[in-house]
Amino acid sequence: MRNNSTNPRRFWSLLLLSLLCPTLLLACGDPTATIVPATSSLSTTSATTTTVPPTTGIAAPTTTTVATSTVVPATATPIPTTTAASSISTNLTDGCVTNYDPNTDYFPQKATLKYANGFKVEYFKNYKVITVLTPWRDAKETFQYVLVQCGTPAPKGFDKALSLNVPSKSLISMSTTYLPYLDNLGLLDKLVGVDSAQYVSNPTVKKLVADKKVAEVGNGAKVNVEKVLDLKPDLIMTYGLGDPQNDAHPKLLEAGLKVVLNGDYMDSTPLGRAEWGKFLALFFNREGQAQKQFDEVATRYETLASKARVATPKPTVLANAAYKGTWYMPGGNSYSGKTLVDAGGAYYWADDKSSGSLPLTFEAVFDKASQADIWLYQDYAGSLEDIKAADERYSSFAAFKNNKIYNNDLKVNENGGNDIYESGVANPDVVLADLVKIFHPELAADHQFVYYRLLAPKK
């Protein structure tokens, strides 16, 4: 039986509530959409004097975005004065242009890429366009950045790209791999923040953090957005994993900050990864200097590698270790795998095509590689005893019996941060020299170990 007066009231209040809730949720904003600068089909503007021809239309899927402001307020109003084309001899590494001349090429020093395939750069008279092609594994989107010379007007037609003024005056670095390039280019004074100083090996940076000149802002999902906003950085350089839950950049972009994604870890060749130093330099107009430094590294690397690749006899090489029955072996096409081949080692899995790690069984590795000449342990171990204690079956390996196990922990900071993952990325020639010294000592007689060491029996 129907109740009298409460029923219609209850009905209408329930109805109102059920209508209000979804509208409130919608009003609070859709939490899943991330503000991501997507690509735009390049509308080519005047580019007759540049040496790099612009490509037409980068095919990329569009993503849902909220357009970030593309018009960058110029610090000085550009006044086109003379009609004669004036030229400058170097990129402006400091300050802004005061008399803008549309005929001047403001980037006479240009970066050209030989090894890195994760990003492209195109030059125009007063701006450069960088496209990051592989920000993370299996990425379905690319990122475009328009770097406008400070003091010149921003180009039109880049609504979906992130636009910023160069040279940047301050930077937050969210990975230790960017720090060596900053140091080499003399840009450490522009650093205002790092994600964490715990695993940093660079002594200058550590001192800056200790003196409170550089702040720690956290990384990934833990990034302290308020702290970052407080630092007012011109530029934040980070890596992305393609996982909105654990990436820092969506939150930072939402806060209106200039975040660029560095995809160096996706590059699977040692020189390709090192060439990302030029990516960093582009934001400070120092690509000329970076180009010179990289050329030296590349020359040293190639000279040594060409000798090592053909040196005989080639020692058979095994890498990493088992953990609870699973042995994560570097794939043949991975960064580690390629370095081993370049150093002249006969790596059992060199023919494998994967660029990541292979989860193999201990049994399978034992069957294939128990007689390996050299074993690069690359895990936590102080001495040979530690290896045997980790698993007594390791003592059946030939490399154990012959005392030929090496570990890559010679340069580790007090918190366990391994410098091979920091300066080793910028200096692949040094890592290569270490490995060549292990595989073909006669080719690197004058070189002292920097990252690797031979494991000795405990005293």
Next chain:
Amino acid sequence: MKITPTISTPAQPKVEIAELVSEEEVNPWPATGLRRLWLIGFAVLLLAAFALSLILGSVNIPPGDVLTVLLGGTPGRSTWTDIVLKFRLPKALTAMLAGAGLSVSGLQMQTLFSNPLADPFVLGISSGASLGVALVVLSAGAVGLSSLSFLAGLSLLGNIGIVAASSLGSALTLVLVLFVSQRVQSAVTLLILGIMFGYVTGAIVSILLYFSLADRIQAYVAWGFGSFGGVTWSQLQIFAPVIISGLVISYLLIKWLNVLLLGDNYARSLGLELKQARFWIVLSTALLAGSVTAFCGPIGFLGIAVPHLCRALLRSSDHRILMPGVILVGAIVALLADIVAQLPGSGVILPINAVMALLGAPIVSWVILRQRNLKAAFGR
């Protein structure tokens, strides 16, 4: 007003507990021979699974060569001797012991708490173990290699260190649980306290993970996948006696377990000292589950599923039949899951927990659905 239960005194004839729980009451099959047949069938299946786990593996070794190695001869390839004797044989033994141990402890937990959803880790044993391992693995990078820190030193010992940390964690949990179990009246309270303890340790582990290096987190997660392959012969020398003693204790508890099926009060009236029974059951469970977790990582599924599987197949909840059944079936399931996880011939390995659940859950569900009344299995 408390009614004192009848305690067996010298004047009264001692009631033989076994006589009360007669087979006819809990077993719809009058012919007991059929269940013995099942057990013999299980034993045969176990032998077959053992043989199969020695023959099949990620490296292809012909069965003839496997036999040659076992008999002490030389096989076609020299590495095969080491593979069969140092890798496959200890792994097979570990799987059997772990499977049996976890299943028995699951059975005991289900009886003690009269709860079909109870598993050996319900008392927070696996949480204590994971906390111990987390403290060791995740702090590995935090101190220099030459440091004398106790925890870092443990991590440098690798496998042994992790086993030690895990055992320590389980042992401390055990002490805590035993202490509490002697002081609470009902088993449900104990259950809930165990679950709460699990939450607390889980939270601490989360915080440790939050602040860790990526490769340390990977090491910890890899431990969580569970594996029988990490136990070497020297570790088996500790693992096997511990499991066997746990199984022996459990076997001696059969009578008490049967009585507990009838409910706490009835059990008390039959002269069963509840606190004493609880003590020994918890002790044997912690011994079994804790040592398996220490040596193999947290292995789920077996503890909860195998007892149900046995109850359905053997149509009995009499522990005199269930205990051997659960030991055999637990060993078989663990061996088979390990064979599949090895993906024979491919050289790649899958985590054992995933494989067990993927294969086992549908089978157990099918068996359970065919059974008409699950509650009857608990004597209700």
